[in-house]
Amino acid sequence: MGLRLLYLIFCRLLGCLLLLGRSAAVNNAEILALRHEVAVLRRQVERPRLSWADRAVLSALARHLPPVLRRHRLVTPGTLLAWHRRLVRWKWRQTAVGPGRPPLPEETVALIERLARENPTWGYVRIQGELRRLGHQVAAATVRRVLRRSGLPPAPQRASQQTWRSFLRAQAHTLLACDFMHVETVFLKRLYVFFVMEIATRRVHVLGVTARPTGAWVAQLARNLLMDLEERAGCFRFLIRDRDSKFTAAFDAVFAGNGTAVIPTPPQSPRSNAFAERWIRTARAECTDRLLITGERHLRTVLTTYTEHYNGGRAHRSQDLRAPDDDPNIIPLPADAVRRRQVLGGLLNEYRTTSPRLPHRPQGKTSSAA
Template sequence: MTIRLIYRLCCLLLNWLRLLARSSAAKDVEILVLRHQLSVLERGMPKPGFELGDRAVIAAFVRLLSKRQRHGMKLLVSPRTVLRWHARLVKPKWTYPHLRPGRPPKPVASRALVLRLARDNDGWGYRRIHGELLNLGWTVAASTVWEILKQAGIDPAPQRADRSWDRFLKAQATGVIGVDVFHVDTVLLRRLFVLLFIEHDTRRVHIAGVTRHVTAAWATQCARNFLMSWDDARAEGIGFLIRDNAGYFTEGFDSVFTAVGARVVPILPGVPRMNAIAERWVGTCRREATDHILITSERHLRLVVDEYAHHYNDHRPHRSLGQCSPNGLHAPPRPAEGEQTRIIRHDRVGGLIHEYMQVA
């Protein structure tokens, strides 16, 4: 034990004599390197980790020491490690992006347009889509359209055609109109009647009239007024009119629609589901508007049902229309990330119904 202590003291004395021969600058550099290594050891637990700044400091200080001084120091890194740091630093500066051989990729806009046309029109093949692109002014080869569809996993036109009941029924709904009459009791226990028409394809509702006594002449005149509000081309597009068997729907009422080429389809007795879309709107109007208001007069009822019809057509979402309103079949654009928008509220039917709109 005594001999080992004497040996340690001799080594320390020799190291001290050797330090006396060194310059103060070299000793300061060595002290800075050792201190920085101690800070790295204190920061990295359980394994020290060198950040980009630590690597730059150690590499710069080690460069200031001589070869013999570097061998005499206790460093946490080896020369091989310093060289590897330098290689990593040089690599991102002189590495060029790899260019794949062959033709450049298809533009994103043209690819998105091809996929949109294919999904919107399941009966179109790549030749039909190619022709539509040429009509739109897009210069794209037919083989490019075929390749885009193949890469997206879209089958040819005969295989991807939609043959579901949902698609079939939506196609049949064009040109079909339902008509119905519902009643509302006023605060003075007087019964008022509302005549409405509803388009099956768009679910757009039209309030034709409000009266205390429903007669055949009144219903016929409401039908004439309804068709007069449409242009000739739109009126001639009516294929079917669905109505119930009430006494006020007479031959005069039917002749108004048969004159424009429509076919009148009376529902079976006791089967209101044959006119389900019109009946559904009557129930919706009752639940959301008329059941919550004390109606005082015929004029008051007309104002309420007209305002609710405007809300239903312009704002209220409908599941069969993809949660869009009948008059707004396309959803508004989604705001971009970080865009400052404000939501405002518009009240309808005396504040009973709230509509929300987005303002930039």
């Protein structure tokens, strides 16, 4: 800004030297032309924008004009006084402090939004109480303001916006899913596999393998499943199955006697039984499509081994990268030695950590006093 001011002063001084060598008539004609140009510009521009250097030059030149001519300049005495008041305010300005309480920390705002999203039925006061239990003193009006700013509606509207994913996740511990899987043997014979999955834990039960499934065979496998589940059989309230003709009334009656309602899926809608369909794809990709199956006995042995691996040695995304049979309360610690266990002849691998063995120290001879 200082260099610009020096440049403007130099240009004006150079212009003043050039005016000394010109006649008065030429200067008067130029003044008249400039006045007319200024009048034309004033009709087009309502309020010109001047920089700080322009204001300084115009103020210095206005001092040498007669009082009558000062009234018709862009820079008037009122303009000079306004500039002076602006300079005074700029000198004594202070950081403005907004009225009211200080803003909430970002951590508290994120916690309020998290509680509202994870608990659709919680109102403002309920969230306020939970925050107080966590050590945050926040008013209910503040909670309402934060949720409105985040675009989250009140509790009744949030509860009505529940998705199918959240609904199924809440009901997963009471759901079972069953389906058939077919495998082509090396002799081009089709075998059928009947299995049941526990939705909450993703634990799979392979119940039987046969070439000719019937309704009576499927009903007997259902009875075997309830016997294997024992006390846990009463925890399941719904069973999802498709509309295969092998699921007869006797099959539904077996689960009805246990208090489990059978829910048939809509026609031609495999996504309604997505968990069972996903296991079929996984079993084929990891096991049956990579082996040549010779018969029922071979397939039964392979699927039994694979099911043990699936339930006890395979990480699942829905289970926080744990196997269904893993204890969620146990945190495995890293060890020096990692052992590999081959499954199905090396088709699959399982890894376990083992503590390093201590070196064997032979016991010395002990002498006994007589």
